[in-house]
Amino acid sequence: MPKVSVCVPIYNVEKYIEKCVRSLFEQTLDDIEYIFVNDCTPDKSMDILRRVLVEYPQRQEQVKVIDHKVNKGSATVRNTCLSAATGEYIGWCDSDDWVETDMYEAMYDKAKAENADIVCCNYVAEYSYKRVFETYPYLEETKEILQTLPPIVLNSAVWNKLIHRNLYTINSIQAYEDINMNEDLGVTLRLRYLSRKTVIIPKAFYHYNRLNDASMTVSSNLRYEEDRIQCARLLEDWFASQPDRDSYKGMINTIKFAAKAGLFYHPALKNLDRWKNTFPETNKYIWQNRAISFYDRAAMWLSLHHGGYIAYFMYKVAKPVFRVFKHHLQKLTQFPYK
Structure with a gap:
């Protein structure tokens, strides 16, 4: 069982995917599994992924590529990833974003040291003319925090979190089918409620790309x-x-x-x-x-x-x-x- 499975949905990201996958393949964590789900992307994203993978021979046996025959949307893609993942913990990276090279090693070490079900990190929103650092106002999430802080402060995204796979499987948590906006909120809120311990690493490991006009989050x-x-x-x-x-x-x-x-x-x-x-x-x-x-x-x-x-x-x-x-x-x- 690998320490971490990193799940990456792919659709219409040919401008950005090379930077994304290089940041993933250059992770300092060796024991890692990569799952790329091609949701019938109409561009050259998959060609770019395969070209870059050739440059990282040590990663090739760690990569799973799953092709959807028709476009199914982000919720189904996330569930396809979950079904294929075998890691102790599951992380997510959107294929137009990128991460710091020590992200998954640091987050996995934190999870093991704290015996945490969920580890979250801060992130940087990357615009064309500025960078915005988004930070959590706490280091450990309590039930009171979950009950009182709005989702925008809690950050409902899956991509800045490392989540124990058992939390998904034992509780039968998946993305709500056919819901392709706010699907992250539908998953992470339930997982955070069920988590025995959720902790924060106060470092911005994740880079959230706000340049992609094709992204669902900007339309x-x-x-x-x-x-x-x-x-x-x-x-x-x-x-x-x-x-x-x-x-x-x-x-x-x-x-x-x-x-x-x-x-x-x-x-x-x-x-x-x-x-x-x-x-x-x-x-x-x-x-x-x-x-x-x-x-x-x-x-x-x-x-x-x-x-x-x-x-x-x-x-x-x-x-x-x-x-x-x-x-x-x-x-x-x-x-x-x-």
Whole structure:
């Protein structure tokens, strides 16, 4: 059994995959397994992977490549990875991102030293004109932290975590099928609830690529918003079956409110009636949702209290002007980097 299985979904990443796989093949951890799942990518990503792998003969026996015959989406890809993984711990790397070369050795050593089910690390969001270091405000996750901090602070991604494979298998945890937006949240929140011990390494090992315009995380459509809403419903049902479910009601309300926000934010998807009537029980918590900006909460509150025209002005006129101003200000005050 390898110490770590690193799972890598591949779809439409030919611009970025070489940097990703080199950072993986150059890991200081020797006892590692790599699982690449080709979700019927339409570009040359797989050719690039195979070309780079030739340069790392010591890694070739550690690599599994699985080809989907049709495109199945990120949730199914994650479940394919899980089925193939044999490592003691499982890590994830999106194929347009990259990692520090000592990431998996450091995280595995931390997991063993702490007898932890989950180890998380900080990360760097990489933009064209800046780097943003995202850090956890704690070193060990408690049930109280999980119950009270919003998902944006907890960071629901799988890619900055090393998770004991038994936590998945014993509890039958997989990604929710056919949910391809927020699928990470649907997995990691349940795993963190079940974890006996979750710890943080306060170092940014992971580089989250915000340059990829094809990434699902930088685009939105109605299907993605419906996925978020359905994921929230499934999580609500799952937590309702737990013995201490009442302790997590506030967390679930936060997730439900955030899940429907796209119906309010996005001009092409904007449907105020549907937004109001989706999880209507969460509307009274607008001001408690500090993960959402004050500007957005104010617009939402106005919409709920017969201020639709003012809210419309705030989003159609004032906010776009503010965004353009902010974008140009950032370009003036930030230097590009290599």
